[in-house]
Amino acid sequence: MDDDYLVRLGMERLFEGIEQVDLESVSCTGDEAVTEALALLPDIVLMETNVQNIDGLRAVREISHRIPTVKIAMLSSHTSFEIMCDAYHAGAVSYLSKQSISSDLGAALRMIHRGESIFSAPQDLQRFPLPAPPEASFEIKLIQRLPSRDRAILKALTAGQTNAQIALSLHVSEATVKAQITKIMSKLNVNCRVQVAVLAAQAGFV
Known part of the structure; x- marks a missing residue:
């Protein structure tokens, strides 16, 4: 789920070339993401940190609370340790950096589906x-x-x-x-x- 049209379009194109992964829905807002997740019961939800209506972390809390079996991966442009921790406490099982997933997204999603957690290395964790x-x-x-x-x-x-x-x-x-x-x-x-x-x-x- 992402509120940037070009990013959403790019993600759709990216998913077209990923084997063993089916893209069921792309949402435009936090409310829509929650509604779609409840309706479709997907294995994995990719959630952008900054979205319209309700922020990504709130949407993650809502989805993880109402569908405990879903695996949620937070997708962010920012490698922030604070946001990473917030995402984890909200219910995300992984935290992926947009800059690092273009070639590895398929492998990352398959790992998440198997029950593994992936948290991209926040640079500020090493500084602070x-x-x-x-x-x-x-x-x-x-x-x-x-x-x-x-x-x-x-x-x-x-x-x-x-x-x-x-x-x-x-x-x-x-x-x-x-x-x-x-x-x-x-x-x-x-x-x-x-x-x-x-x-x-x-x-x-x-």
């Missing part, structure tokens, strides 16, 4: 790391005590690297990275990469 609260939580203290390999993985994950990129930089297999991230998530009692990234940022891993 989140300070840990005065009384650091158990999870943050646990992150700070992780072995060096896990710390390296967390630093790369917080920078927005994919499993493949992390594996290449650490000279290990992608399966090893995936297994290690799953293990870290289990230790921290979280269920998606953005939760890990937020905790890692608070712990100073940027």
Whole structure:
């Protein structure tokens, strides 16, 4: 869903060449996006941050509340850590940058459909790391005590690297990275990469 006609037209053309993905509807406003989602019950909703009538975050909250099974990906021109966190708390499972999805949108949507989360690396996350609260939580203290390999993985994950990129930089297999991230998530009692990234940022891993 996007309120810019040219962007919507470009997205429609982009979807024409994506295999295994069907575009069911393109909405012009936040209200229309909510109405269409309720009527069509899609697997995935792409939601622009800035839309007419109601803002994208409010529309995400409405859709995720009324259709808990839908996977919502926030689509933004801004790589803002604050907006990324707001999108996550509103119910988005992914946060995609318009600048980085043109060639990878199909792969990203298939990953999201499989249950994975993708959060494009916000540049300001690396410039302005989140300070840990005065009384650091158990999870943050646990992150700070992780072995060096896990710390390296967390630093790369917080920078927005994919499993493949992390594996290449650490000279290990992608399966090893995936297994290690799953293990870290289990230790921290979280269920998606953005939760890990937020905790890692608070712990100073940027």
